Amino acid sequence: MAVSKNSAKLFALSDVSSAKGSPEDTHREWMLRVKNGDRQAFELLFEHYQGAVVSYAYTWVKNQDHAEEIAQEAFLKIYRVRESYEPTASFVSWLWTIVRNTALDFLRKKKEFLMDPLTHDESEGSSGSSPIDEIESPLSDAEALLIEETDRLQIERCMGKITAPQKEALQLRLVSELSYEQIAAILKTTVSAVKSSLNRAKTALMECFKRSRA
Amino acid sequence: MKTFKNLLQKKIERNPSPQFENQFWASFENEFGKKEKKAPSFGFLSELQLWLGSGALAAASLLFVLTRIQPSIPSGIDFPEMAQQPGSFEMIAQAELIQDYELFDDLAEIQKFPDRDDEWEILTGGTYEET
Numbered sequence: 449m450a451v452s453k454n455s456a457k458l459f460a461l462s463d464v465s466s467a468k469g470s471p472e473d474t475h476r477e478w479m480l481r482v483k484n485g486d487r488q489a490f491e492l493l494f495e496h497y498q499g500a501v502v503s504y505a506y507t508w509v510k511n512q513d514h515a516e517e518i519a520q521e522a523f524l525k526i527y528r529v530r531e532s533y534e535p536t537a538s539f540v541s542w543l544w545t546i547v548r549n550t551a552l553d554f555l556r557k558k559k560e561f562l563m564d565p566l567t568h569d570e571s572e573g574s575s576g577s578s579p580i581d582e583i584e585s586p587l588s589d590a591e592a593l594l595i596e597e598t599d600r601l602q603i604e605r606c607m608g609k610i611t612a613p614q615k616e617a618l619q620l621r622l623v624s625e626l627s628y629e630q631i632a633a634i635l636k637t638t639v640s641a642v643k644s645s646l647n648r649a650k651t652a653l654m655e656c657f658k659r660s661r662a
Numbered sequence: 663m664k665t666f667k668n669l670l671q672k673k674i675e676r677n678p679s680p681q682f683e684n685q686f687w688a689s690f691e692n693e694f695g696k697k698e699k700k701a702p703s704f705g706f707l708s709e710l711q712l713w714l715g716s717g718a719l720a721a722a723s724l725l726f727v728l729t730r731i732q733p734s735i736p737s738g739i740d741f742p743e744m745a746q747q748p749g750s751f752e753m754i755a756q757a758e759l760i761q762d763y764e765l766f767d768d769l770a771e772i773q774k775f776p777d778r779d780d781e782w783e784i785l786t787g788g789t790y791e792e793t
């Protein structure tokens with residue numbers, strides 16, 4: 449899937465390990481070229497990921513200038529540590545881990561930690577009476593209308609009410625369009641825990657949207 | 663298909679500001695130095711210049727060869743003998759001047775810019791290679 453410069457969308461990759469010739473492979477090759485000092489390859493990576501990185505950073509700080517500051521620092525960091533890159537893991541997971549750590553550093557420095565401490569709820573992975581991929585399932589017309597009519601501010605308010613792991617999993621899936629495997633790698637948890645978090649987040653958000661409309 | 667994911671995604675996406683890219687590259691160059699300029703490539707103009715340069719070099723080589731083959735002074739005139747004659751140095755200078763004129767006459771045909779590849783081959787003594 450081609451990603452435009454200003455698009456926040458990445459690509460969903462269900463199985464990174466078997467994705468020969470995929471965008472993931474291409475980007476890994478670009479990063480290997482960056483590792484060897486190829487600035488042109490770095491420009492390609494920057495062009496491709498800048499929108500997604502800014503969007504992801506925004507989910508942490510809720511401020512456009514700060515989000516761009518984090519994105520800028522994350523890209524500089526990627527170039528600084530380019531020689532340490534090993535193509536064994538998913539490139540996107542590696543990149544997002546750097547962006548995430550940069551955002552956390554920024555928040556620590558600014559003392560503007562808007563999220564709860566990122567401790568994972570142990571029960572996240574154990575529940576699951578609801579369909580595991582419900583976040584990707586079609587919505588009813590009433591549900592779709594509910595989301596369409598909910599404005600950005602209300603969404604942000606409701607996002608503030610779900611747990612930190614749920615919120616982070618949701619942002620990685622919605623904003624960065626990462627696969628469950630990639631999200632699990634970044635959050636250092638299991639794929640089933642990620643799916644469970646997403647389902648719980650969806651349920652909590654829909655409830656919050658309904659209450660906001662009532 | 664309207665899913666929770668794609669509907670909410672549209673609502674929470676953010677794009678970088680128009681100045682983000684410039685600001686980033688300014689910081690990048692500040693830390694890692696400016697990007698090295700690319701080596702000049704042989705565009706059409708450079709290629710033409712290359713051809714003209716080769717032509718001039720070939721003509722100069724031919725001129726050099728011709729001047730070496732033809733005697734620089736009229737045959738049969740001995741230097742010590744000429745030196746004893748009045749106005750002999752002027753004669754030598756005149757002879758060289760005439761010879762130069764003759765040489766230019768000979769080159770008049772060659773100075774036309776070659777049209778065909780085989781003409782280049784003649785001028786460059788078979789060393790011309792098509793690029």
